[in-house]
Amino acid sequence: MNTYFKFLVIAISALVIISCSSDDDNPQPVIPDGDYFNGVLILNEGGSAGGSVSFLGADQQEVVNDIFADANDGEGPGLFLQSIFFDDEKAYIISNGSNIISVVNRYTFELLGTVDSGLSVPRYGTVLNGKAYVTNLAEFNTDQDDYVAIVDLETLEIEETVIVGGAAEYIVSSSGEIYIQNASFGNGNTISKLNPMSNTITETLEVGEGLNSMRAYNQKLYTLDSEGVKQIDLATFTVETEINKPEALSSVSNLRIENDQLYYTSGTSAFTTSISSSELSSEAIFDYGSDSVFGSFYGFEVNEGQIYVGDAGGFTSNGSLFIYSSEGQFVKEFSVGLAPNSFYFQ
Amino acid sequence: MYNLKTKTFGIKVEWRMKYYIYIYFLVCLWTSSTLAQLDSIQKLEEVIVVDRQISRFSTGQRIQNISSSTLQNTPGLLTDVLGQETTIFFKQNGYGMVSSPTFRGTTAQQTAVVWNGFNINSQFNGQTDFNTLLVDGFDELSVRPGGGSIIYGTGAIGGSIHLNNQLKFDGKTSVVLSARAGSFSTFQNLLKASTSTGRWSLSLALSRFSSKNDYDWPTANRKNLNGDFEHYNANLSLSTKLGDGHRLTYHGMYFNGDRNFSLLFPSDPRSNYLNEDHRHMLEWEKEFSNLTSVLKMAYFGEDFQYTANINNPSPTGASAQTAIARYSLFYTYNDFDFNVLSEYNYGTADGDNVQADSRTIASFALLAKHQWKQLTSEVSFRQEYSNVYDSPFLFSTGFNYVFSDYIEAKAKVSKNFRIPTFNDLYWEGSGQTDLQPETSNQLESSLIFSNAKKNHRFSMTGYYNDINNLIRWIPNVNNIWEPENVDEVQTYGLEAQLESTFKFGEHLFQLNSLYAYTISENKQTGFQLTYVPMHKLTNGLTYTWNRLSVELQNQYIGEIFTRSNNSEGDILEDYLLWSSGLSYKFPKIQNLKLSFQVRNVTDAAYQTVENRPMPGRHFFIQTLINF
Numbered sequence: 014m015n016t017y018f019k020f021l022v023i024a025i026s027a028l029v030i031i032s033c034s035s036d037d038d039n040p041q042p043v044i045p046d047g048d049y050f051n052g053v054l055i056l057n058e059g060g061s062a063g064g065s066v067s068f069l070g071a072d073q074q075e076v077v078n079d080i081f082a083d084a085n086d087g088e089g090p091g092l093f094l095q096s097i098f099f100d101d102e103k104a105y106i107i108s109n110g111s112n113i114i115s116v117v118n119r120y121t122f123e124l125l126g127t128v129d130s131g132l133s134v135p136r137y138g139t140v141l142n143g144k145a146y147v148t149n150l151a152e153f154n155t156d157q158d159d160y161v162a163i164v165d166l167e168t169l170e171i172e173e174t175v176i177v178g179g180a181a182e183y184i185v186s187s188s189g190e191i192y193i194q195n196a197s198f199g200n201g202n203t204i205s206k207l208n209p210m211s212n213t214i215t216e217t218l219e220v221g222e223g224l225n226s227m228r229a230y231n232q233k234l235y236t237l238d239s240e241g242v243k244q245i246d247l248a249t250f251t252v253e254t255e256i257n258k259p260e261a262l263s264s265v266s267n268l269r270i271e272n273d274q275l276y277y278t279s280g281t282s283a284f285t286t287s288i289s290s291s292e293l294s295s296e297a298i299f300d301y302g303s304d305s306v307f308g309s310f311y312g313f314e315v316n317e318g319q320i321y322v323g324d325a326g327g328f329t330s331n332g333s334l335f336i337y338s339s340e341g342q343f344v345k346e347f348s349v350g351l352a353p354n355s356f357y358f359q
Numbered sequence: 360m361y362n363l364k365t366k367t368f369g370i371k372v373e374w375r376m377k378y379y380i381y382i383y384f385l386v387c388l389w390t391s392s393t394l395a396q397l398d399s400i401q402k403l404e405e406v407i408v409v410d411r412q413i414s415r416f417s418t419g420q421r422i423q424n425i426s427s428s429t430l431q432n433t434p435g436l437l438t439d440v441l442g443q444e445t446t447i448f449f450k451q452n453g454y455g456m457v458s459s460p461t462f463r464g465t466t467a468q469q470t471a472v473v474w475n476g477f478n479i480n481s482q483f484n485g486q487t488d489f490n491t492l493l494v495d496g497f498d499e500l501s502v503r504p505g506g507g508s509i510i511y512g513t514g515a516i517g518g519s520i521h522l523n524n525q526l527k528f529d530g531k532t533s534v535v536l537s538a539r540a541g542s543f544s545t546f547q548n549l550l551k552a553s554t555s556t557g558r559w560s561l562s563l564a565l566s567r568f569s570s571k572n573d574y575d576w577p578t579a580n581r582k583n584l585n586g587d588f589e590h591y592n593a594n595l596s597l598s599t600k601l602g603d604g605h606r607l608t609y610h611g612m613y614f615n616g617d618r619n620f621s622l623l624f625p626s627d628p629r630s631n632y633l634n635e636d637h638r639h640m641l642e643w644e645k646e647f648s649n650l651t652s653v654l655k656m657a658y659f660g661e662d663f664q665y666t667a668n669i670n671n672p673s674p675t676g677a678s679a680q681t682a683i684a685r686y687s688l689f690y691t692y693n694d695f696d697f698n699v700l701s702e703y704n705y706g707t708a709d710g711d712n713v714q715a716d717s718r719t720i721a722s723f724a725l726l727a728k729h730q731w732k733q734l735t736s737e738v739s740f741r742q743e744y745s746n747v748y749d750s751p752f753l754f755s756t757g758f759n760y761v762f763s764d765y766i767e768a769k770a771k772v773s774k775n776f777r778i779p780t781f782n783d784l785y786w787e788g789s790g791q792t793d794l795q796p797e798t799s800n801q802l803e804s805s806l807i808f809s810n811a812k813k814n815h816r817f818s819m820t821g822y823y824n825d826i827n828n829l830i831r832w833i834p835n836v837n838n839i840w841e842p843e844n845v846d847e848v849q850t851y852g853l854e855a856q857l858e859s860t861f862k863f864g865e866h867l868f869q870l871n872s873l874y875a876y877t878i879s880e881n882k883q884t885g886f887q888l889t890y891v892p893m894h895k896l897t898n899g900l901t902y903t904w905n906r907l908s909v910e911l912q913n914q915y916i917g918e919i920f921t922r923s924n925n926s927e928g929d930i931l932e933d934y935l936l937w938s939s940g941l942s943y944k945f946p947k948i949q950n951l952k953l954s955f956q957v958r959n960v961t962d963a964a965y966q967t968v969e970n971r972p973m974p975g976r977h978f979f980i981q982t983l984i985n986f
Contacts, residue, residue, distance in 0.1 A: 061452075062921070062969035063623055078928060087578055089970070091624050111624040129626040152673065307834035327833060329889065330924035348926070 047120025049080060053321065054119075054357040055312070055334060056094050056106070057350025064094030064108065065350040066122070073336065076347040081106070081115070084122040090115040097357050098138040098145065100166060104357075105145060109134045114147065116169065119359060128164055131171035135162070136197075141186040141209055143167065148181035148193060149174075156180040161193065161207060175212050177205055187229040188247055194236070196224035204236065206250055216250050226268040226277075230288075235275070237268035241293050242275055242286075256286065261295035267313040274339075276320065278310045283320055285339065299341035308332070314356040319344065323353030407526040407560070407598055409608060409642055410476035411653070411689065412510045413501060415696060416726045418737035419757020419771030420507075421805055421820060423856075425500040431537055432940070434547060434956060434979045436568065436590075437492040441520065443897055443912055443938075445502050446854055446875035449489060450890045453621040453971045455572050455588050458490040462517030463504060463822060464850035464879025464891045466829070468777055469516035469797070471507065474638055475523055475610045477657050478512050482679035482706055483713065485514060485780035491616050491634060493592035495537070495549045496564025498525035504854065505822065506801050508775035509724050509741040509755050510700070516775045516799045516826065517850075524596040524610050526560040527553065534986035541956075541979035544571035557600075564594040572621070574974035577964035583972070585629045586621035590614070604646035611639045619669070623970060628668035635662045651689040658682050677710020679781060696728040700741075708781040716785045720745045720778075733761040747784060751776055751798050764811050770804040783830055783842040795844050799826045814860040823851040847882040867903040872896070886925045890968070892917045894933075906944040913937045921969045934965035942981075954981040 091108025104119035134150040159181035179195035191207040221238030241258035282297035303309035312323020459467035468485035507515035553562035572586035664676035709715035724741035743750035755773030803822035829846035894917030942954035
């Protein structure tokens with residue numbers, strides 16, 4: 014949702030409330046109720062004591078930590094929070110350590126229900142036609158048992174599971190089909206297509222080695238691997254354009270797309286390249302100089318011309334959120350929860 | 360909050376009691392047959408403890424002894440005993456789960472657990488899980504704060520915990536039987552027997568401890584899930600005098616633990632941990648007039664198996680074996696006491712995640728003590744050689760000075776170390792063979808005041824400990840966690856202890872109070888280490904009148920940081936726990952002692968690890984019989 018649109022909704026609702034007289038018997042405001050209506054949700058993976066969710070309001074003044082526990086009598090959403098997916102006003106928080114998905118109202122964070130059986134190290138989810146498709150890593154020593162759990166969002170029960178035949182990591186729906194990144198932890202080089210009618214894997218497409226991220230944008234799929242970015246046409250499910258990684262860039266990861274610009278990271282630097290370029294830019298927008306080896310760019314997102322960086326530090330103390338402009342100007346820094354790994358805007 | 364289910368509890372106790380009556384009967388038969396053979400024995404007061412150094416070469420350090428009756432009277436595991444009786448703080452992932460000590464602000468690997476003179480910290484992670492030691496079968500538990508690497512080797516930085524078996528040649532036979540039942544379906548049993556002649560001595564202890572451990576979580580509306588455990592421990596000791604000053608002594612222990620790990624969230628995978636430890640040592644001692652020669656051979660086996668999900672088991676495990684040969688020579692010459700120590704230690708490990716490998720360590724140490732008027736001084740050195748890492752030269756020097764009957768002073772300076780473990784060296788894909796040992800330079804001094812009758816004693820100790828090359832596992836670029844010598848830590852603090860005994864006619868009061876102020880600071884950041892409370896205070900008061908005894912204890916733990924940057928939102932609150940007990944002896948029924956104990960009397964909600972609630976108020980009843 015667009016922020017201006019939200020402001021408009023608030024303004025109109027406010028007018029409605031003001032103009033309604035108090036003798037009216039049902040003066041129900043139409044604004045979504047909740048403290049977390051406008052801003053960014055920060056998912057903190059957490060350590061052995063469980064993860065948490067933080068919130069930064071759209072005014073970027075203050076981070077509120079532990080919003081899930083605050084709204085739900087101190088209970089947390091689980092161990093090792095992996096990601097959140099959304100369906101209208103509902104947010105689905107995936108905990109891969111506790112094999113649970115907590116369903117909350119995304120604006121109040123009040124718990125509405127859980128998916129707590131049939132999951133095995135769940136990773137990512139996406140929603141299509143009232144169903145959620147959730148990737149599961151299952152056993153760590155093999156990727157042959159990785160599966161997609163198909164969850165009925167009315168009953169929160171798993172209807173069916175589909176073995177992917179390779180790693181099941183990031184998952185996205187576009188133009189009525191489901192796409193699964195068959196690569197995790199830098200290993201793997203294929204994308205699978207799942208047909209939601211038959212619930213079968215219909216096609217698998219090979220991209221480059223070291224596939225590490227994938228995004229859907231304007232009815233296309235973009236993947237990032239050790240060779241660079243590939244643009245995939247969804248109708249033919251083939252690679253139609255490649256944007257190569259120059260020698261000057263070492264390993265790249267965290268592909269994000271906004272306003273026809275590709276964003277990605279390498280080391281402690283962030284980069285951007287136009288979606289129509291033929292080569293990835295090796296000129297950093299900024300280098301934020303983290304001394305965390307693995308915890309740098311633990312979270313990375315681009316929203317409305319601003320770059321959000323999650324840094325996990327040494328994983329023994331709370332992580333940081335750094336906000337930069339898309340030109341690389343430092344904007345703000347906040348302390349968030351333990352190991353911030355993703356950002357969701359509302 | 361706490362709901363005692365009297366009905367089921369009662370039935371279980373009754374069932375258990377039947378079982379015990381049966382065992383009592385069996386043991387009675389056994390003892391009476393042994394007693395029959397003890398006619399022609401002359402009484403000798405002699406106690407054999409194979410850890411000779413702790414009493415002879417601890418100059419400058421204070422030793423705290425915990426009696427076997429305290430070990431038998433305290434419900435639970437080593438964590439429970441030491442938590443109340445010492446200044447050590449334990450972080451537990453819920454009651455009975457993994458328990459790691461911090462002794463004088465050091466890490467869990469920097470406390471050495473010493474069994475009959477041998478360091479038994481795990482070869483894999485270098486630490487002892489204090490919830491895998493059942494101690495009621497041991498005869499003596501000593502705590503020696505401060506460095507002890509010269510004698511006890513790796514890990515004796517914060518201090519060492521000594522579990523000892525005693526053997527007597529007094530011709531007596533004794534049997535102790537104890538049975539305890541309590542909340543959360545907890546049962547604890549002990550059989551301890553010893554017998555001796557003037558030439559032979561035998562001692563045996565069997566203990567068992569199990570619990571469903573399903574206590575209520577005060578913060579969430581549910582019980583502790585998947586926290587049940589069942590542990591067994593057996594000790595066997597045997598010694599014989601061969602004449603002409605020769606003596607052979609064997610000590611053995613076996614531990615078998617089956618434990619589930621409690622869940623943080625009800626949907627977490629349910630895990631299980633099995634571990635089995637064997638320890639054997641054989642000693643041949645020969646006494647000359649002012650020379651004692653001691654040869655020891657020891658073998659330790661350690662096995663564990665971890666199942667991450669018991670509903671879909673694919674267990675992973677590892678085992679390690681250690682063989683040790685140690686030769687010590689004790690020599691007394693006028694006011695001098697010498698000890699030469701040489702040791703050869705061969706360790707091997709293999710497992711699902713640890714590459715099969717071995718490690719050889721040879722070490723030599725020289726200890727010398729001198730007594731001159733009121734001054735006792737000691738100097739000692741140790742050098743180790745290993746095929747895997749470079750060991751530093753270790754030294755220590757200590758002094759005791761007795762000013763008068765009322766005041767004594769102690770001081771000690773020492774260099775100690777902790778070697779990299781098998782996990783640090785050989786963990787598949789992570790182990791680093793270029794690691795250096797952690798080293799610690801420390802100094803401490805104590806002042807001890809007592810009255811002439813020695814029934815009141817107050818002591819104060821200050822210490823400073825500078826620890827370098829601390830090994831920490833940190834993630835590398837590929838999210839592989841690897842050990843590195845990264846941290847530098849300094850710890851310093853104050854310890855105070857007050858022991859008092861008052862007697863008014865037949866009324867006896869005994870008081871023991873301990874306080875520790877601990878600073879443990881990462882030198883690079885200046886922050887206090889996580890899970891090290893700055894304040895710990897414990898008090899124990901026992902009132903005895905004839906056969907009745909009443910006990911009141913408390914324990915205060917100050918706030919604890921859970922994040923390395925000491926962030927204020929992530930602090931575990933301080934807490935105060937009370938426990939009490941009441942016991943009565945029936946002299947006509949074989950000295951049967953009946954006790955009733957309440958722990959966490961005020962039902963305080965507390966955690967020692969973030970989001971891991973500990974039990975609220977709970978109860979035990981115990982019967983203990985001495986034959």
